[in-house]
Amino acid sequence: MSQDLAKRKAAEAALRYVVQGEMLGVGTGSTVNHFIDLLAERHFDIAAAVSSSEASTERLRAHGFKVIDLNAAGPLSVYVDGADESNHQLQLIKGGGAALTREKIIAGASAVFVCIADESKLVDTLGAFPLPVEVLPMARSFVARELVKLGGEPVLRANVITDNGNPIIDVRGLRITDPRALETAINTIPGVVTVGLFAHRPADRLILGSPSGVREVVAR
């Protein structure tokens, strides 16, 4: 419950980045769900949202927000999304909710990526949270073997297919000391759609909530 309150506080603090009348990139997850609900509760007047998942699209539309395709939106000024882990450089692990591919695309298309999370998500070294990798179905076993060569323990995520129709492999046992190198290494395995490591495109702001308040972390 207190973790949920922390998420809501982080979401609330991100509202100050929203520009009324403009388009807004909106991510996925329980923290973002608070953000979407707050946008509605506080009567924010955005032109439209670009959403990173079917779940967020449904929630936005249920509140009466217009949701458009990224192709119709062009570059976005702000993207608000959660994370499973962040290091002090604001490099992230994302994809616990299986939305990593669309999230990485929208983050790449946005000028400012505001990450919202509860304070437990800030770590010194990424990797305690299993690293999600979305793969094409026919490449599942091959990619898993390649991930073992990189030092990980791949586990197919049970009963999950992404919005893009692909399975996810969660990689345990990694201590990610060079996130950019690992992101590149996994990206170059044939069959990988997206790795949930956001190192080449980290967040620009990290808002961490706790039951008693929020703090904003600047990249070291």
Ligand SMILES: O=C[C@H](O)[C@H](O)[C@H](O)COP(=O)(O)O
């Ligand atoms: O695929 C899901 C996303 O990367 C989420 O932003 C991430 O899992 C954090 O989710 P939550 O806000 O529920 O902790």
